[in-house]
Amino acid sequence: MAPKSDPPSSSSASLSPPSDPTTSSTDPIFHVLKLLPFSFLRPPRLRLKIPSFVALPSSLTVLSLALLTYFLVVSGFVYDVIVEPPGIGSTQDPATGTVRPLVFLPGRVNGQYIIEGLSSGFMFLLGGLGIILMDLALDRNRPRSIRVSYASAGISSTVVAYVMNGIVTLV
Numbered sequence: 001m002a003p004k005s006d007p008p009s010s011s012s013a014s015l016s017p018p019s020d021p022t023t024s025s026t027d028p029i030f031h032v033l034k035l036l037p038f039s040f041l042r043p044p045r046l047r048l049k050i051p052s053f054v055a056l057p058s059s060l061t062v063l064s065l066a067l068l069t070y071f072l073v074v075s076g077f078v079y080d081v082i083v084e085p086p087g088i089g090s091t092q093d094p095a096t097g098t099v100r101p102l103v104f105l106p107g108r109v110n111g112q113y114i115i116e117g118l119s120s121g122f123m124f125l126l127g128g129l130g131i132i133l134m135d136l137a138l139d140r141n142r143p144r145s146i147r148v149s150y151a152s153a154g155i156s157s158t159v160v161a162y163v164m165n166g167i168v169t170l171v
Contacts, residue, residue, distance in 0.1 A: 067128070134158070
């Protein structure tokens with residue numbers, strides 16, 4: 001007698017993804033909103049071509065724009081535009097009475113001077129560039145002297161950024 005095949009269990013049927021994503025939702029309003037507009041509307045047939053004067057930017061341009069955006073976001077540029085804090089503060093020395101510049105805003109966790117944000121953003125950017133340089137040092141197609149230069153510059157810039165950001169957070 002031939003062995004009987006086991007009927008498919010419910011656990012194996014639930015693990016297989018549905019073939020049509022519209023059938024995965026049980027919400028009837030979703031189906032109405034999805035199907036109703038396309039029952040009488042037809043999308044136009046467009047044959048668009050990219051203009052010849054538009055070219056993709058180089059990879060260095062994209063990296064520069066990404067790093068500039070990273071610097072502006074990390075340094076608190078949006079906060080500086082909205083709140084308009086002073087560029088640098090000052091404090092009076094109680095012993096001599098002289099006015100000293102103050103770079104880091106003491107006593108407020110959620111506030112900063114402009115120069116504080118820019119210096120912290122630059123240190124974060126320096127650490128990111130150090131990691132990129134260490135990645136470039138792993139390329140076996142480069143000469144050994146170039147790889148050593150990339151690795152030493154990457155390690156040193158990452159260490160400097162880490163130490164300086166540690167000092168900034170201690171103040």
